[in-house]
Amino acid sequence: MTSTIENNEVVVLKPEKKEPLGVFFWVCVGWLGVNLLAAIFANFLPIWGPQDSNNYVDLNTGPSFSHLLGTDDLGRDILSRIIYGARVSLGVSFGAMFLAFFIGGIFGMYAAYRRGKLDLILTSVSLVFLAFPSIIAVIAVLSFWTPRSILKITIVIAVTSIPLVYRVIRAATLSAATKDYVLAAKIQGATDRRIMTKELLPNILPTAVSFVMIGIASVIVVEGSLAFLGLSTNVTTPSWGNMINESRSVMQVNPWLVLFPSLAMCLLILSLNFIGDRIRSYYDVSEVKL
Protein backbone atom coordinates (compact mmCIF):
# COMPACT_ATOMS: atom_id res chain seq x y z
CA MET A 1 0.00 0.00 0.00
CA THR A 2 1.06 3.57 -0.20
CA SER A 3 2.91 5.67 2.26
CA THR A 4 -0.16 6.77 4.21
CA ILE A 5 -0.24 3.54 6.09
CA GLU A 6 3.32 2.42 6.01
CA ASN A 7 4.78 5.51 7.59
CA ASN A 8 3.61 5.49 11.13
CA GLU A 9 4.21 8.45 13.27
CA VAL A 10 4.95 8.59 16.94
CA VAL A 11 2.06 10.22 18.68
CA VAL A 12 2.67 12.54 21.60
CA LEU A 13 1.75 10.72 24.75
CA LYS A 14 0.56 13.57 26.87
CA PRO A 15 -2.70 13.08 28.73
CA GLU A 16 -4.97 15.83 27.51
CA LYS A 17 -8.57 16.69 27.87
CA LYS A 18 -10.56 15.03 25.12
CA GLU A 19 -11.13 17.36 22.24
CA PRO A 20 -14.52 16.87 20.63
CA LEU A 21 -14.46 15.21 17.21
CA GLY A 22 -15.18 18.57 15.59
CA VAL A 23 -17.46 19.78 12.83
CA PHE A 24 -15.06 18.87 10.04
CA PHE A 25 -15.05 15.26 11.21
CA TRP A 26 -18.81 15.05 10.74
CA VAL A 27 -18.57 16.82 7.39
CA CYS A 28 -16.14 14.10 6.31
CA VAL A 29 -18.40 11.34 7.63
CA GLY A 30 -21.30 12.96 5.77
CA TRP A 31 -19.31 13.11 2.55
CA LEU A 32 -18.36 9.44 2.85
CA GLY A 33 -22.06 8.66 3.43
CA VAL A 34 -23.08 10.66 0.35
CA ASN A 35 -20.53 8.78 -1.75
CA LEU A 36 -21.68 5.40 -0.46
CA LEU A 37 -25.38 6.13 -0.94
CA ALA A 38 -24.85 7.57 -4.41
CA ALA A 39 -22.83 4.52 -5.44
CA ILE A 40 -25.39 2.07 -4.06
CA PHE A 41 -28.49 3.81 -5.40
CA ALA A 42 -26.97 5.09 -8.65
CA ASN A 43 -29.67 3.30 -10.69
CA PHE A 44 -32.46 5.21 -8.94
CA LEU A 45 -30.93 8.67 -9.13
CA PRO A 46 -32.37 11.20 -11.59
CA ILE A 47 -29.21 11.28 -13.68
CA TRP A 48 -28.19 10.32 -17.20
CA GLY A 49 -26.96 6.80 -17.79
CA PRO A 50 -23.18 6.44 -17.70
CA GLN A 51 -23.07 5.27 -21.32
CA ASP A 52 -25.80 7.57 -22.71
CA SER A 53 -24.42 9.81 -25.38
CA ASN A 54 -26.70 12.38 -26.89
CA ASN A 55 -26.09 11.35 -30.51
CA TYR A 56 -22.69 12.93 -30.32
CA VAL A 57 -24.19 16.42 -30.14
CA ASP A 58 -23.10 17.78 -26.77
CA LEU A 59 -19.41 16.87 -26.84
CA ASN A 60 -16.96 18.27 -24.31
CA THR A 61 -19.40 20.85 -22.97
CA GLY A 62 -18.48 22.46 -19.69
CA PRO A 63 -20.86 22.42 -16.74
CA SER A 64 -24.45 23.33 -17.67
CA PHE A 65 -27.96 22.77 -16.33
CA SER A 66 -28.65 19.64 -18.32
CA HIS A 67 -25.20 18.21 -17.55
CA LEU A 68 -24.17 19.55 -14.14
CA LEU A 69 -20.51 18.65 -14.53
CA GLY A 70 -20.44 18.75 -18.32
CA THR A 71 -19.94 15.96 -20.85
CA ASP A 72 -16.92 14.02 -22.08
CA ASP A 73 -15.52 13.61 -25.57
CA LEU A 74 -18.22 11.06 -26.42
CA GLY A 75 -21.01 13.21 -25.02
CA ARG A 76 -21.50 11.14 -21.89
CA ASP A 77 -22.54 12.86 -18.66
CA ILE A 78 -19.55 13.29 -16.33
CA LEU A 79 -21.59 13.43 -13.10
CA SER A 80 -23.24 10.15 -13.93
CA ARG A 81 -19.92 8.52 -14.79
CA ILE A 82 -18.39 9.77 -11.55
CA ILE A 83 -21.28 8.31 -9.55
CA TYR A 84 -21.10 4.98 -11.34
CA GLY A 85 -17.31 5.11 -11.11
CA ALA A 86 -17.58 5.37 -7.33
CA ARG A 87 -18.91 1.82 -7.41
CA VAL A 88 -15.58 0.49 -8.61
CA SER A 89 -13.43 2.54 -6.21
CA LEU A 90 -15.64 1.92 -3.18
CA GLY A 91 -16.41 -1.67 -4.07
CA VAL A 92 -12.80 -2.70 -4.47
CA SER A 93 -11.57 -0.73 -1.47
CA PHE A 94 -14.29 -1.76 0.99
CA GLY A 95 -14.18 -5.32 -0.26
CA ALA A 96 -10.41 -5.59 -0.02
CA MET A 97 -10.25 -4.06 3.46
CA PHE A 98 -13.13 -6.19 4.73
CA LEU A 99 -11.42 -9.33 3.50
CA ALA A 100 -8.00 -8.29 4.79
CA PHE A 101 -9.40 -7.46 8.24
CA PHE A 102 -11.44 -10.60 8.43
CA ILE A 103 -8.40 -12.80 7.84
CA GLY A 104 -5.55 -10.64 9.15
CA GLY A 105 -7.58 -9.43 12.14
CA ILE A 106 -8.55 -12.89 13.35
CA PHE A 107 -5.00 -14.17 13.03
CA GLY A 108 -3.60 -11.03 14.66
CA MET A 109 -5.93 -11.25 17.65
CA TYR A 110 -5.45 -14.94 18.11
CA ALA A 111 -1.65 -14.72 17.84
CA ALA A 112 -1.42 -11.83 20.29
CA TYR A 113 -3.74 -13.51 22.80
CA ARG A 114 -2.23 -16.97 22.69
CA ARG A 115 1.41 -15.97 22.00
CA GLY A 116 3.73 -18.96 21.76
CA LYS A 117 4.95 -20.69 18.63
CA LEU A 118 2.06 -19.74 16.35
CA ASP A 119 2.63 -16.07 17.14
CA LEU A 120 6.34 -16.38 16.45
CA ILE A 121 5.79 -18.07 13.10
CA LEU A 122 3.03 -15.75 11.91
CA THR A 123 4.96 -12.66 12.95
CA SER A 124 8.13 -13.72 11.15
CA VAL A 125 6.15 -14.55 8.04
CA SER A 126 4.42 -11.16 8.13
CA LEU A 127 7.78 -9.40 8.49
CA VAL A 128 9.11 -11.17 5.41
CA PHE A 129 6.09 -10.12 3.37
CA LEU A 130 6.26 -6.54 4.61
CA ALA A 131 9.78 -6.30 3.22
CA PHE A 132 8.34 -6.72 -0.25
CA PRO A 133 6.55 -3.71 -1.79
CA SER A 134 2.91 -4.73 -2.08
CA ILE A 135 2.16 -2.59 -5.14
CA ILE A 136 4.74 -4.53 -7.15
CA ALA A 137 3.24 -7.78 -5.96
CA VAL A 138 -0.22 -6.56 -6.97
CA ILE A 139 0.95 -5.50 -10.44
CA ALA A 140 2.98 -8.64 -10.95
CA VAL A 141 0.21 -11.02 -9.95
CA LEU A 142 -2.50 -9.14 -11.86
CA SER A 143 -0.42 -9.00 -15.02
CA PHE A 144 0.06 -12.76 -15.00
CA TRP A 145 -3.34 -13.77 -13.60
CA THR A 146 -5.64 -13.14 -16.57
CA PRO A 147 -8.46 -12.49 -17.44
CA ARG A 148 -8.85 -9.76 -14.84
CA SER A 149 -12.05 -8.97 -12.99
CA ILE A 150 -13.03 -6.71 -10.11
CA LEU A 151 -13.20 -9.75 -7.86
CA LYS A 152 -9.63 -10.77 -8.69
CA ILE A 153 -8.36 -7.21 -8.13
CA THR A 154 -10.09 -7.12 -4.75
CA ILE A 155 -8.67 -10.47 -3.74
CA VAL A 156 -5.12 -9.61 -4.78
CA ILE A 157 -5.17 -6.27 -2.96
CA ALA A 158 -6.72 -7.89 0.11
CA VAL A 159 -4.14 -10.66 0.25
CA THR A 160 -1.24 -8.24 -0.07
CA SER A 161 -2.71 -6.12 2.75
CA ILE A 162 -3.08 -9.02 5.20
CA PRO A 163 0.48 -8.85 6.66
CA LEU A 164 0.12 -5.16 7.52
CA VAL A 165 -3.35 -5.64 9.03
CA TYR A 166 -2.04 -8.60 11.01
CA ARG A 167 0.77 -6.47 12.47
CA VAL A 168 -1.53 -3.62 13.44
CA ILE A 169 -4.21 -5.78 15.05
CA ARG A 170 -1.65 -7.96 16.78
CA ALA A 171 0.06 -4.93 18.34
CA ALA A 172 -3.27 -3.42 19.42
CA THR A 173 -4.39 -6.73 20.96
CA LEU A 174 -1.06 -7.17 22.73
CA SER A 175 -1.43 -3.90 24.57
CA ALA A 176 -5.04 -4.68 25.51
CA ALA A 177 -4.35 -8.27 26.55
CA THR A 178 -2.02 -7.23 29.38
CA LYS A 179 -4.64 -5.02 31.05
CA ASP A 180 -6.12 -5.89 34.43
CA TYR A 181 -9.67 -6.30 33.15
CA VAL A 182 -8.54 -9.18 30.99
CA LEU A 183 -6.91 -10.77 34.00
CA ALA A 184 -10.08 -10.18 36.02
CA ALA A 185 -12.16 -11.87 33.33
CA LYS A 186 -9.74 -14.78 33.29
CA ILE A 187 -9.94 -15.19 37.05
CA GLN A 188 -13.73 -15.23 36.84
CA GLY A 189 -13.34 -18.18 34.54
CA ALA A 190 -14.34 -16.58 31.27
CA THR A 191 -13.62 -18.69 28.20
CA ASP A 192 -10.98 -17.60 25.69
CA ARG A 193 -13.66 -16.94 23.15
CA ARG A 194 -15.56 -14.72 25.55
CA ILE A 195 -12.43 -12.76 26.47
CA MET A 196 -11.60 -12.23 22.83
CA THR A 197 -15.04 -11.11 21.73
CA LYS A 198 -16.26 -9.26 24.84
CA GLU A 199 -13.07 -7.86 26.37
CA LEU A 200 -10.48 -7.52 23.64
CA LEU A 201 -12.55 -6.78 20.54
CA PRO A 202 -14.25 -3.60 21.86
CA ASN A 203 -10.88 -2.27 22.94
CA ILE A 204 -9.10 -2.77 19.65
CA LEU A 205 -12.07 -1.52 17.64
CA PRO A 206 -10.98 2.15 17.52
CA THR A 207 -7.58 1.13 16.16
CA ALA A 208 -9.22 -1.16 13.65
CA VAL A 209 -11.75 1.42 12.46
CA SER A 210 -9.14 4.15 12.14
CA PHE A 211 -6.88 1.81 10.22
CA VAL A 212 -9.70 0.60 7.98
CA MET A 213 -10.42 4.19 6.94
CA ILE A 214 -6.83 4.96 6.04
CA GLY A 215 -6.57 1.55 4.38
CA ILE A 216 -9.61 2.20 2.22
CA ALA A 217 -8.07 5.52 1.14
CA SER A 218 -4.87 3.73 0.13
CA VAL A 219 -6.71 1.06 -1.80
CA ILE A 220 -8.57 3.75 -3.75
CA VAL A 221 -5.18 5.12 -4.82
CA VAL A 222 -3.92 1.65 -5.70
CA GLU A 223 -7.01 0.90 -7.78
CA GLY A 224 -6.59 4.26 -9.53
CA SER A 225 -2.97 3.45 -10.36
CA LEU A 226 -4.01 0.06 -11.71
CA ALA A 227 -6.56 1.76 -13.94
CA PHE A 228 -3.79 3.90 -15.42
CA LEU A 229 -1.87 0.79 -16.24
CA GLY A 230 -4.87 -0.85 -17.80
CA LEU A 231 -4.80 -3.49 -15.08
CA SER A 232 -8.10 -2.54 -13.49
CA THR A 233 -11.61 -2.87 -14.87
CA ASN A 234 -12.47 -2.92 -18.53
CA VAL A 235 -12.09 0.55 -20.10
CA THR A 236 -15.79 0.72 -20.95
CA THR A 237 -16.69 0.47 -17.25
CA PRO A 238 -16.56 3.95 -15.76
CA SER A 239 -14.15 4.21 -12.85
CA TRP A 240 -12.39 7.28 -11.51
CA GLY A 241 -8.99 6.00 -12.55
CA ASN A 242 -10.23 5.11 -16.04
CA MET A 243 -11.88 8.52 -16.42
CA ILE A 244 -8.77 10.49 -15.43
CA ASN A 245 -6.64 8.28 -17.63
CA GLU A 246 -8.85 8.60 -20.71
CA SER A 247 -9.25 12.34 -20.31
CA ARG A 248 -5.52 12.96 -20.61
CA SER A 249 -5.74 12.92 -24.40
CA VAL A 250 -8.40 15.65 -24.51
CA MET A 251 -6.98 17.64 -21.62
CA GLN A 252 -6.33 20.74 -23.74
CA VAL A 253 -9.87 20.81 -25.09
CA ASN A 254 -11.74 19.90 -21.97
CA PRO A 255 -9.89 20.29 -18.65
CA TRP A 256 -13.15 19.63 -16.71
CA LEU A 257 -12.85 16.04 -17.72
CA VAL A 258 -9.66 15.68 -15.67
CA LEU A 259 -10.67 17.98 -12.85
CA PHE A 260 -13.99 16.52 -11.73
CA PRO A 261 -13.02 12.85 -11.29
CA SER A 262 -9.74 13.98 -9.70
CA LEU A 263 -11.66 16.16 -7.29
CA ALA A 264 -14.06 13.34 -6.46
CA MET A 265 -11.16 11.04 -5.71
CA CYS A 266 -9.14 13.57 -3.67
CA LEU A 267 -12.13 14.65 -1.57
CA LEU A 268 -13.05 11.09 -0.71
CA ILE A 269 -9.44 10.23 0.19
CA LEU A 270 -9.19 13.39 2.29
CA SER A 271 -12.39 12.50 4.16
CA LEU A 272 -11.26 8.94 4.82
CA ASN A 273 -7.82 10.05 6.01
CA PHE A 274 -9.32 12.69 8.26
CA ILE A 275 -11.87 10.33 9.79
CA GLY A 276 -9.15 7.78 10.47
CA ASP A 277 -6.83 10.38 11.93
CA ARG A 278 -9.46 11.89 14.23
CA ILE A 279 -10.64 8.55 15.54
CA ARG A 280 -7.06 7.65 16.29
CA SER A 281 -6.36 10.78 18.31
CA TYR A 282 -9.82 10.78 19.91
CA TYR A 283 -9.37 7.34 21.39
CA ASP A 284 -5.74 8.18 22.07
CA VAL A 285 -4.55 5.15 20.19
CA SER A 286 -0.83 5.61 20.52
CA GLU A 287 0.52 4.60 17.17
CA VAL A 288 1.49 1.03 16.73
CA LYS A 289 5.15 0.72 15.87
CA LEU A 290 5.65 -1.80 13.14
Added chain:
Amino acid sequence: MIKYLGRRVIALAVILTIVSFGSFSLIHLLPGDIATVILGTGNTPANRIALYKQLGLDKGLFSQYFTWLGNIFQLNFGNSFIDGTSVSTTIGTALPIDFEMILISQVMAFAIAIPLAMKAAKKPNGLFDRIATGTSFTMLSVPPFIFIVLLVLVVSINLQIPGTGPASFVTFGQDPFHNLVSLVLPSIVLGIGSTVVYFRVLRSDLVSTLQEEFITMARSKGLTRRRIMWRHAFRPSSIALLGTAGLNIGGLIAGGFIVEYLMQIPGIGYMLILAINKSDFLLVQGIVMTIATLIVLLNFLIDFLFGIIDPRITRD
Protein backbone atom coordinates in the same frame (compact mmCIF):
# COMPACT_ATOMS: atom_id res chain seq x y z
CA MET B 1 27.24 -4.48 16.46
CA ILE B 2 28.71 -7.53 14.74
CA LYS B 3 26.12 -9.80 16.31
CA TYR B 4 23.38 -7.35 15.29
CA LEU B 5 24.67 -7.23 11.73
CA GLY B 6 25.02 -10.99 11.67
CA ARG B 7 21.36 -11.43 12.55
CA ARG B 8 20.43 -8.93 9.85
CA VAL B 9 22.49 -10.79 7.24
CA ILE B 10 20.70 -14.04 8.08
CA ALA B 11 17.35 -12.30 7.80
CA LEU B 12 18.50 -10.78 4.52
CA ALA B 13 19.41 -14.18 3.12
CA VAL B 14 16.06 -15.67 4.15
CA ILE B 15 14.08 -12.79 2.68
CA LEU B 16 16.03 -12.83 -0.58
CA THR B 17 15.44 -16.56 -0.93
CA ILE B 18 11.70 -16.09 -0.49
CA VAL B 19 11.61 -13.08 -2.82
CA SER B 20 13.50 -14.99 -5.50
CA PHE B 21 11.18 -17.97 -5.18
CA GLY B 22 8.20 -15.63 -5.44
CA SER B 23 9.55 -13.98 -8.58
CA PHE B 24 10.37 -17.36 -10.05
CA SER B 25 6.87 -18.66 -9.40
CA LEU B 26 5.25 -15.76 -11.24
CA ILE B 27 5.53 -17.38 -14.64
CA HIS B 28 3.74 -20.43 -13.31
CA LEU B 29 0.65 -18.29 -12.79
CA LEU B 30 0.39 -18.05 -16.58
CA PRO B 31 -2.54 -19.94 -18.01
CA GLY B 32 -1.89 -22.86 -20.33
CA ASP B 33 1.45 -23.96 -21.73
CA ILE B 34 4.09 -21.62 -20.27
CA ALA B 35 6.43 -21.86 -23.26
CA THR B 36 3.72 -20.93 -25.76
CA VAL B 37 2.58 -17.95 -23.69
CA ILE B 38 6.08 -16.61 -23.04
CA LEU B 39 7.18 -17.00 -26.64
CA GLY B 40 4.14 -15.10 -27.85
CA THR B 41 4.74 -13.74 -31.34
CA GLY B 42 8.33 -14.98 -31.33
CA ASN B 43 7.18 -18.59 -31.38
CA THR B 44 9.57 -20.64 -33.52
CA PRO B 45 10.87 -24.16 -32.87
CA ALA B 46 14.39 -22.77 -32.36
CA ASN B 47 13.15 -20.27 -29.77
CA ARG B 48 11.20 -23.01 -28.07
CA ILE B 49 14.30 -25.13 -27.64
CA ALA B 50 16.22 -22.10 -26.36
CA LEU B 51 13.49 -21.30 -23.83
CA TYR B 52 13.28 -24.89 -22.63
CA LYS B 53 17.02 -24.90 -22.11
CA GLN B 54 17.05 -21.52 -20.39
CA LEU B 55 14.22 -22.23 -17.98
CA GLY B 56 14.80 -25.96 -17.66
CA LEU B 57 11.12 -26.47 -18.42
CA ASP B 58 11.48 -30.19 -19.04
CA LYS B 59 12.80 -30.76 -15.51
CA GLY B 60 11.08 -30.63 -12.12
CA LEU B 61 9.99 -27.46 -10.38
CA PHE B 62 12.91 -27.26 -7.96
CA SER B 63 15.45 -28.00 -10.60
CA GLN B 64 13.85 -25.21 -12.68
CA TYR B 65 14.22 -22.85 -9.74
CA PHE B 66 17.91 -23.61 -9.31
CA THR B 67 18.56 -23.28 -13.04
CA TRP B 68 16.88 -19.88 -12.92
CA LEU B 69 18.68 -18.83 -9.74
CA GLY B 70 22.04 -19.88 -11.17
CA ASN B 71 21.44 -17.65 -14.18
CA ILE B 72 20.39 -14.75 -11.94
CA PHE B 73 23.65 -14.94 -10.00
CA GLN B 74 25.46 -14.32 -13.28
CA LEU B 75 23.07 -11.39 -13.89
CA ASN B 76 21.61 -13.37 -16.73
CA PHE B 77 17.86 -12.83 -16.74
CA GLY B 78 17.58 -14.32 -20.19
CA ASN B 79 16.64 -12.70 -23.47
CA SER B 80 13.25 -11.30 -24.23
CA PHE B 81 11.42 -13.52 -26.69
CA ILE B 82 9.41 -10.53 -27.89
CA ASP B 83 12.17 -8.31 -29.21
CA GLY B 84 15.30 -10.35 -28.53
CA THR B 85 17.06 -7.85 -26.25
CA SER B 86 18.73 -9.09 -23.13
CA VAL B 87 16.68 -8.42 -20.02
CA SER B 88 19.71 -7.32 -17.98
CA THR B 89 20.64 -4.68 -20.60
CA THR B 90 17.14 -3.21 -20.46
CA ILE B 91 17.27 -3.09 -16.67
CA GLY B 92 20.80 -1.64 -16.74
CA THR B 93 19.80 1.31 -18.94
CA ALA B 94 16.58 1.99 -17.05
CA LEU B 95 17.82 1.94 -13.46
CA PRO B 96 20.16 5.00 -13.57
CA ILE B 97 17.21 7.16 -14.63
CA ASP B 98 15.34 6.09 -11.51
CA PHE B 99 18.35 6.75 -9.32
CA GLU B 100 18.65 10.26 -10.75
CA MET B 101 14.96 11.00 -10.19
CA ILE B 102 15.03 9.61 -6.66
CA LEU B 103 18.18 11.58 -5.83
CA ILE B 104 16.68 14.90 -7.00
CA SER B 105 13.36 14.31 -5.27
CA GLN B 106 14.94 13.21 -1.99
CA VAL B 107 17.34 16.16 -1.82
CA MET B 108 14.33 18.39 -2.37
CA ALA B 109 12.21 16.56 0.21
CA PHE B 110 14.82 16.72 2.97
CA ALA B 111 15.70 20.35 2.20
CA ILE B 112 12.06 21.37 2.64
CA ALA B 113 10.81 18.94 5.28
CA ILE B 114 13.57 19.26 7.90
CA PRO B 115 13.48 23.08 8.39
CA LEU B 116 9.68 23.11 8.28
CA ALA B 117 9.39 20.34 10.86
CA MET B 118 11.90 22.08 13.12
CA LYS B 119 9.97 25.32 12.97
CA ALA B 120 6.60 23.64 13.46
CA ALA B 121 7.79 21.53 16.40
CA LYS B 122 9.09 24.55 18.31
CA LYS B 123 5.52 25.67 18.96
CA PRO B 124 3.15 22.72 18.62
CA ASN B 125 -0.37 23.89 17.74
CA GLY B 126 0.94 27.37 17.03
CA LEU B 127 -0.17 29.17 13.89
CA PHE B 128 2.73 27.97 11.73
CA ASP B 129 2.32 24.40 12.94
CA ARG B 130 -1.40 24.40 12.20
CA ILE B 131 -0.93 25.73 8.69
CA ALA B 132 1.94 23.37 7.88
CA THR B 133 0.19 20.33 9.36
CA GLY B 134 -3.08 21.17 7.62
CA THR B 135 -1.36 21.67 4.27
CA SER B 136 0.59 18.44 4.61
CA PHE B 137 -2.58 16.56 5.47
CA THR B 138 -4.33 17.88 2.39
CA MET B 139 -1.36 17.06 0.16
CA LEU B 140 -1.40 13.54 1.53
CA SER B 141 -4.80 13.07 -0.10
CA VAL B 142 -3.68 13.91 -3.64
CA PRO B 143 -2.61 10.70 -5.39
CA PRO B 144 0.57 11.09 -7.48
CA PHE B 145 -1.19 10.33 -10.74
CA ILE B 146 -3.62 13.20 -10.19
CA PHE B 147 -0.84 15.53 -9.12
CA ILE B 148 1.26 14.87 -12.22
CA VAL B 149 -1.71 15.20 -14.58
CA LEU B 150 -2.67 18.55 -13.03
CA LEU B 151 0.94 19.80 -13.13
CA VAL B 152 1.19 18.90 -16.82
CA LEU B 153 -2.12 20.66 -17.42
CA VAL B 154 -0.89 23.87 -15.79
CA VAL B 155 2.83 23.97 -16.58
CA SER B 156 3.18 22.24 -19.93
CA ILE B 157 -0.19 23.01 -21.50
CA ASN B 158 -1.36 26.35 -20.07
CA LEU B 159 2.00 28.02 -19.43
CA GLN B 160 3.55 26.18 -22.39
CA ILE B 161 6.98 25.82 -20.84
CA PRO B 162 8.93 23.74 -23.37
CA GLY B 163 10.56 20.45 -22.51
CA THR B 164 8.42 19.76 -19.45
CA GLY B 165 5.59 17.76 -21.00
CA PRO B 166 5.25 14.01 -21.42
CA ALA B 167 7.71 12.26 -23.73
CA SER B 168 10.23 15.10 -23.57
CA PHE B 169 12.79 12.98 -21.75
CA VAL B 170 16.40 12.93 -22.99
CA THR B 171 19.21 11.10 -21.22
CA PHE B 172 21.74 12.95 -19.12
CA GLY B 173 24.50 11.85 -21.48
CA GLN B 174 22.78 13.42 -24.49
CA ASP B 175 21.95 16.78 -23.00
CA PRO B 176 22.32 17.40 -19.25
CA PHE B 177 20.29 20.61 -19.26
CA HIS B 178 17.24 19.27 -21.07
CA ASN B 179 17.52 16.10 -19.06
CA LEU B 180 17.12 18.09 -15.84
CA VAL B 181 14.29 20.21 -17.29
CA SER B 182 12.38 17.11 -18.34
CA LEU B 183 12.76 15.66 -14.83
CA VAL B 184 11.47 18.76 -13.04
CA LEU B 185 7.77 17.86 -12.95
CA PRO B 186 8.19 14.19 -12.05
CA SER B 187 10.72 15.10 -9.36
CA ILE B 188 8.33 17.67 -7.91
CA VAL B 189 5.58 15.08 -7.67
CA LEU B 190 7.80 12.46 -6.06
CA GLY B 191 9.54 15.09 -3.93
CA ILE B 192 6.39 16.70 -2.56
CA GLY B 193 4.97 13.29 -1.76
CA SER B 194 8.09 12.49 0.28
CA THR B 195 8.23 15.96 1.84
CA VAL B 196 4.74 15.58 3.28
CA VAL B 197 5.54 12.23 4.83
CA TYR B 198 8.93 13.31 6.23
CA PHE B 199 7.47 16.51 7.65
CA ARG B 200 4.73 14.67 9.52
CA VAL B 201 7.02 12.01 10.93
CA LEU B 202 9.82 14.36 11.95
CA ARG B 203 7.46 16.95 13.42
CA SER B 204 5.62 14.57 15.72
CA ASP B 205 8.85 12.87 16.76
CA LEU B 206 10.50 16.22 17.51
CA VAL B 207 7.51 17.32 19.57
CA SER B 208 7.88 14.31 21.84
CA THR B 209 11.68 14.51 21.90
CA LEU B 210 11.50 18.15 23.00
CA GLN B 211 9.60 17.06 26.12
CA GLU B 212 12.46 14.81 27.24
CA GLU B 213 14.55 15.63 30.27
CA PHE B 214 17.80 15.96 28.38
CA ILE B 215 16.32 18.89 26.48
CA THR B 216 15.44 20.64 29.76
CA MET B 217 18.97 19.86 30.85
CA ALA B 218 20.43 21.39 27.70
CA ARG B 219 18.24 24.41 28.12
CA SER B 220 19.28 24.91 31.73
CA LYS B 221 22.91 24.79 30.63
CA GLY B 222 22.09 27.89 28.62
CA LEU B 223 22.68 26.37 25.18
CA THR B 224 21.31 28.27 22.21
CA ARG B 225 18.00 27.17 20.75
CA ARG B 226 19.61 26.37 17.43
CA ARG B 227 22.15 24.10 19.07
CA ILE B 228 19.48 22.34 21.12
CA MET B 229 17.32 21.76 18.05
CA TRP B 230 20.05 20.40 15.82
CA ARG B 231 22.36 18.71 18.27
CA HIS B 232 20.05 17.42 21.00
CA ALA B 233 16.64 17.02 19.40
CA PHE B 234 17.34 16.25 15.75
CA ARG B 235 19.73 13.37 16.28
CA PRO B 236 17.37 11.13 18.31
CA SER B 237 14.44 12.15 16.12
CA SER B 238 16.32 11.42 12.92
CA ILE B 239 15.93 7.70 13.64
CA ALA B 240 12.23 7.85 12.88
CA LEU B 241 12.95 10.00 9.84
CA LEU B 242 15.51 7.56 8.53
CA GLY B 243 13.21 4.58 8.96
CA THR B 244 10.49 6.39 7.10
CA ALA B 245 12.91 7.50 4.39
CA GLY B 246 13.92 3.87 3.88
CA LEU B 247 10.34 2.75 3.40
CA ASN B 248 9.61 5.75 1.24
CA ILE B 249 12.60 5.41 -1.11
CA GLY B 250 11.79 1.73 -1.43
CA GLY B 251 8.28 2.80 -2.30
CA LEU B 252 9.63 5.22 -4.92
CA ILE B 253 11.66 2.53 -6.69
CA ALA B 254 8.44 0.62 -7.00
CA GLY B 255 5.89 3.44 -6.90
CA GLY B 256 7.47 5.93 -9.27
CA PHE B 257 6.12 3.81 -12.13
CA ILE B 258 2.91 5.74 -12.49
CA VAL B 259 4.72 9.07 -12.86
CA GLU B 260 7.25 7.52 -15.24
CA TYR B 261 4.48 5.98 -17.28
CA LEU B 262 2.52 9.23 -17.57
CA MET B 263 5.63 11.26 -18.45
CA GLN B 264 7.03 8.46 -20.62
CA ILE B 265 10.36 8.43 -18.83
CA PRO B 266 12.05 5.11 -19.64
CA GLY B 267 12.86 4.21 -16.04
CA ILE B 268 12.40 0.77 -14.53
CA GLY B 269 8.73 1.35 -13.71
CA TYR B 270 7.89 2.39 -17.26
CA MET B 271 9.79 -0.63 -18.58
CA LEU B 272 7.75 -2.85 -16.27
CA ILE B 273 4.49 -1.49 -17.62
CA LEU B 274 5.62 -1.74 -21.23
CA ALA B 275 6.69 -5.30 -20.56
CA ILE B 276 3.30 -6.12 -19.06
CA ASN B 277 1.49 -4.61 -22.03
CA LYS B 278 3.68 -6.51 -24.50
CA SER B 279 3.28 -9.71 -22.44
CA ASP B 280 7.06 -9.87 -22.19
CA PHE B 281 6.93 -12.14 -19.17
CA LEU B 282 10.64 -12.76 -18.75
CA LEU B 283 11.27 -9.01 -18.61
CA VAL B 284 8.47 -8.59 -16.03
CA GLN B 285 9.98 -11.35 -13.95
CA GLY B 286 13.47 -9.83 -14.16
CA ILE B 287 12.27 -6.36 -13.20
CA VAL B 288 10.19 -7.64 -10.27
CA MET B 289 13.19 -9.58 -8.99
CA THR B 290 15.48 -6.54 -9.40
CA ILE B 291 13.14 -4.11 -7.65
CA ALA B 292 12.46 -6.50 -4.78
CA THR B 293 16.18 -7.17 -4.29
CA LEU B 294 16.98 -3.44 -4.30
CA ILE B 295 14.33 -2.75 -1.69
CA VAL B 296 15.45 -5.57 0.55
CA LEU B 297 19.06 -4.34 0.29
CA LEU B 298 17.94 -0.79 1.04
CA ASN B 299 16.21 -1.96 4.21
CA PHE B 300 19.39 -3.72 5.21
CA LEU B 301 21.37 -0.51 4.68
CA ILE B 302 18.89 1.44 6.80
CA ASP B 303 19.19 -1.10 9.62
CA PHE B 304 22.95 -0.64 9.43
CA LEU B 305 22.61 3.17 9.62
CA PHE B 306 20.28 2.81 12.63
CA GLY B 307 23.09 1.05 14.42
CA ILE B 308 25.46 3.94 13.72
CA ILE B 309 23.11 6.75 14.73
CA ASP B 310 21.79 5.04 17.83
CA PRO B 311 24.21 2.36 19.06
CA ARG B 312 21.67 1.26 21.71
CA ILE B 313 19.68 -0.46 18.98
CA THR B 314 22.47 -2.95 18.33
CA ARG B 315 22.40 -4.20 21.91
CA ASP B 316 19.62 -6.59 22.52
